[in-house]
Amino acid sequence: MKIHFIAIGGSAMHNLAIALHNKGYQITGSDDTIFEPSKSRLANKDLLPLTLGWYPEKITTNLDAVILGMHAKPDNVELLRAQELGLKIYSYPEFLFEQSKQKTRVVIGGSHGKTTITSMILHVMNYLEIEVDYMVGAQLEGFDTMVHLTEENEFIVLEGDEYLSSPIDRRPKFHLYKPNIALMSGIAWDHINVFPTFENYLEQFSIFTDAITPGGIMVYNQEDEHVKNVVENSKNTIKKYPYTTPNYTIEEGTTLLDTPEGDLPLEFFGKHNLQNLAGAKWICLHMGVGEEEFYEAIESFKGANKRLEKIAENKEAVVFKDFAHSPSKVAATTKAVKHQYQNRHLLACLELHTYSSLNAAFLKEYKGALNAADTAVVFYAPEAVAIKQLDNISEQQIKNAFERDDLIIYTNPEDFKNFLFQRNMENSATVLMSSGNYGGLNFDEVKHLL
Template identity: 75%
Template sequence: MKIHFIAIGGSAMHNLALALEHKGYEITGSDDVIFEPSKGRLKEKGLLPEEFGWYPEKIHDQLDAVILGMHAKPDNPELLKAQDLGVKIYSYPEFLYEQSKYKTRVVIGGSHGKTTITSMILHVLHYHDIAVDYMVGAQLEGFNRMVHLTEENDFIVLEGDEYLSSPIDRRPKFHLYKPNIALLSGIAWDHINVFPTFENYVEQFKIFVDSIVRGGSITYNKEDLEVKKVVEATENSIRKFPYKTPNYRVEDGETLLDTPEGDMPIAVFGKHNLNNLAGAKWICQNMGVDEDDFYEAIASFKGASKRMEKIAEGPGKVAFKDFAHSPSKVKATTLAVKEQYAQRKLIACLELHTYSSLNAEFLKEYDGALDAADEAVVFYSPDAVKIKQLEEVTANQIAEALNRDDVQIFTDSNVFQEYLFAQNFDDTSLLLMSSGNYGGLDFDRVRAIFQQ
């Protein structure tokens, strides 16, 4: 098949392009800008566009399909040409469904935890040499790509994102997968630029649960009241499997999971990650992995890239980087690090970087999110607020939203770095939470300090 990607350089898009090239498809693509690691990975396989930009001449009637990425705009010249020629146009999730409609589709949804749970499931299956197709939103140890598609595998495991499918398809991605086996980890309002009210956001998860094929199943976190409400209210003819956080304890900086065979040390920590683990166990059991085999495999799971990633550790000090930016994730991650290293001072740094987090009204959702930190630090760029065409947020609004008078707030990346590198990190845990990079934080210097 001949497939053309409009906006091939995106994290998800380039992985799908690599997966289809591996499958033997003929792939072309365009983009106006491509960053690393996408750029190098595409170049290695001969898929990097010779020139950046949009070229309608790349679209012709010999193409079997065009896959449209979110980075493109509705008036993209290549998209308009494809529409004129009547070439079949797919969004990313539409194409994944097309590739998996004869497989058993396992879809992991939720406002938080879905990447970690999907990663845990894939780690366990990989450990036991169980071959499946997959799509996950983080790079995993032992996996070459974030997307893998075959003709022969019976199962496909999909991370079910609730964000929009494409510039011309405003449905959430996870509405298009029609799962046979589904999981819902939590519901916490996010993406307010698309879902302006909490009720509107919750509605998307109701549609997701109703999209599960008849006779399928939903595994759900019964400790999340919104999830419980949504799942228990559905009239869809599906089986329902609730799960909850398993018993565990922390001893000398090590998390011990309570299993039928006794306490088992695990590499991940924090109540939210133990809750994720319980959901992953149920899904693996639904896929034929017994409990003992699950525990044997999960003991070696170190986490997904950028999710509670330990970047450096030295005597009496440790530094973590985490993708957390929404209020529920920030609170859970901060609590987890404090619980794991209870005797140490915790410096928690949060970058407000997304559309939602920089919205003055949405800021209120961060109430108490950094309470577990001994020192709370916030960085945001006023330029990012302007780029997103939002009303300017103030330091006072942020302090009020977090409900902490002692929060340190920085808007200049150089001043933030000066503050950070002037700290004494003895007996300290440092937590850096962001989907950005704090205006260019020198992570190598952080590593060097913590490895001393």
């Protein structure tokens, strides 16, 4: 097949392009900006566009399909040309579904935890040398790409994002996969720019549940009331498997999971991650993995990239970075680090970086999210607010939203960096939470804090 990617440089898009190239498809693509690591990875496969920009002449009737990325606009000249020629235009999730129609589709959904759960499942399968197709939202240790597609594998494991499918398809991605086996980890309002009310956001998960094939399976976090209500009130003829946080203890900074074979030391920690493990275990069992095999494999799982990733440690201090940005993720991550290092001073730093987090109407959702920290810092760049064309937010608004009077707020990247690098790190735990980089913070330099 000959396939052209409009906006090939995206994190998900370039991985799909490489996966299809590896499968033997003829791939071309365009984009107006391509950053690392996409740029080098595309270049290594001779898929990097020779020049940046959009070129309608690349769109011809010789193409079997066009795949449209979210970075493109509805008036993109290549898209308009494809529509004019009547070519088949797929969104990213639509094409993944086309590639997996004959497979058992396993879809991991939820506002939080889905990347980690998908990563856990793939780690177990890789450890046990069980070949599966997959799409996951982070680069995993031991995996070359974030997307892998074959003709022969029975299962495909898909991370089910609730964000929009493409500029011309406003359906959430996970509505398109029609899973045979699904998981729902948690529901906490996000993407306020697309789902303006919580009720509207909640509805997307009901649609996801109802899209499971009749007779299929839903594994769900029974401790999340919204998840519980959505799944248990669904009239879809599916089998429902609830999970809860498994029993565990913490000894000298190591989490020990209670299993039938005794305490199992884990490389990761946090109640939310133990919940993730419980969900991943159910999914693996439904994919044919034995319970003992699961425990043997999960012992060596170190965590998904940028999810409570340890970047520095000595006898006195430890530093983590985490992708957490939504209120529920921030609260879970902060509590997890404090629980794991109860006798240390916890510094929790959060960058407000996404559209939702910088929206004055959404700020109140962060109430109490940093309460577990001994010292709490929020960084945001006023210019990011302006770029997103949002109303200005003040430091007092942020303090009021978090309901923490001692909250430290920085808007200048150098001021934040100086604060971080001049701290006494003795007997401390630090977590840096952001989907950005605090205005240019080099995380390799952070390693030298200790």
